[in-house]
Amino acid sequence: MRTPNNETPAELTDGQRAEGAGKGGAVRTCILSREESPRDGLIRLALSPQGEILPDVRAKAPGRGAWIGVNRTELDASAKKLRGALSRAFKTNELRIPEDLGARIAAQLERAFLDRLGLEAKAGYVVIGGERIEKAGRMGKLHLLLHAADAGADGNRKLDQALRVGTDREGSGDTGFTLPVQRTILSVALGRENVVHVGLTDPRAAGRVSEALARWLHFIGPDPASEPCETASQGASGAGGGRTNEEQTGI
Numbered sequence: 001m002r003t004p005n006n007e008t009p010a011e012l013t014d015g016q017r018a019e020g021a022g023k024g025g026a027v028r029t030c031i032l033s034r035e036e037s038p039r040d041g042l043i044r045l046a047l048s049p050q051g052e053i054l055p056d057v058r059a060k061a062p063g064r065g066a067w068i069g070v071n072r073t074e075l076d077a078s079a080k081k082l083r084g085a086l087s088r089a090f091k092t093n094e095l096r097i098p099e100d101l102g103a104r105i106a107a108q109l110e111r112a113f114l115d116r117l118g119l120e121a122k123a124g125y126v127v128i129g130g131e132r133i134e135k136a137g138r139m140g141k142l143h144l145l146l147h148a149a150d151a152g153a154d155g156n157r158k159l160d161q162a163l164r165v166g167t168d169r170e171g172s173g174d175t176g177f178t179l180p181v182q183r184t185i186l187s188v189a190l191g192r193e194n195v196v197h198v199g200l201t202d203p204r205a206a207g208r209v210s211e212a213l214a215r216w217l218h219f220i221g222p223d224p225a226s227e228p229c230e231t232a233s234q235g236a237s238g239a240g241g242g243r244t245n246e247e248q249t250g251i
Contacts, residue, residue, distance in 0.1 A: 030069035031085040032078055040211070042067040043105060043219065045086070052096045053086060055105040057112055057215075064090055071221050072102040109216035110181070114189035116212040117198065121190050125205035126198060128190065130155060133199040137162030143206035145176030146198040148183040159197055177213075180220070 028039045039059065045068065046054050046061035056065065066089035068075065075082070079097075087093050098104065120126050127136050136142050137159060145163050147156050160175040167174070176197070179186070186195040200206040 028067040031066050031089050032068055032070050032074070032081060035069060037069050039067065041215070042069045043109075043215075047090050047092075047095060050096075051092075051094050052098065053101065054098075055101065055108050057105065057108040066090065071219050072106060073221060075102050075105075106216070106220050109212075109219055113209070113212040113216045114181075114185070116209055117186075118189050118191070120200065120202075120205040120209060123202075123205065125200055125202040126190070127201055128192060128195050128198055130159065130197060133159050133197050134162040136199055136201055137166045140166035141201045142166065142199045143203045144200035144209060146200075147176045147178045148186050148196050149178060149180055150182045151178070151196045155196065159199075179213075180217075 026039050027036050028042050029036050030042060044056040044059040044061075044065045046056040046063065046065055048054050054061070059065065066086055070078070083095075083097060086095055086097065117126065121128075127133050127142075133142070133145070137145070142163055145159060147159075156176065156178075161170075163176065164170050164172060164174050183194060183196045186198065187193055189195075190198070200209055
């Protein structure tokens with residue numbers, strides 16, 4: 001697994017570990033791969049009072065936790081190894097691993113991304129509506145452009161072009177990022193009707209949304225139901241650069 005800064009966990013030095021811990025980015029070890037990574041890039045698992053292993057992607061559940069940095073495919077393929085690793089982490093053999101643990105984690109990560117998007121909207125950092133997004137893009141005010149999975153190709157191209165014009169990157173091929181969720185999901189998350197495209201106008205807000213999206217996409221892997229764009233729009237730093245969807249989200 002790679003961190004949002006594209007740095008492999010194995011490359012962390014002692015100084016980086018100490019610096020990360022001092023900034024609230026404490027390093028944890030994946031119980032399956034044994035690789036180290038800042039905890040924000042891992043997924044926490046908790047043990048319920050009934051002995052069931054539950055995902056805790058927000059890392060807020062009380063008690064001892066276990067951390068994983070693998071994706072869903074790797075998790076589903078590690079059933080036997082996972083039980084042993086969890087038994088050691090929680091110091092008990094009396095635990096129950098739900099068969100749909102991977103699905104539960106994916107659902108929580110999706111919810112965390114959508115909740116983050118909703119919070120940024122309430123703070124005034126989200127623009128929706130084709131005309132408003134196009135205007136913001138041409139003025140160079142978009143720091144992240146997202147498209148619903150079922151967005152029309154013509155609408156995507158129009159907004160992608162506005163993004164490139166506003167960042168003086170015409171001809172670069174930069175586009176917005178196509179999400180693995182449809183407009184109905186985005187509409188519910190933002191409390192509006194027919195949300196097809198979303199623009200982030202604050203660089204820090206774009207960074208927070210990108211981080212939540214990167215965690216989700218790293219775990220679920222490529223979604224055959226969606227058709228991601230070939231290149232991504234501006235990331236959290238505001239640099240478009242013709243990057244791929246994976247580079248856009250830091251995974």
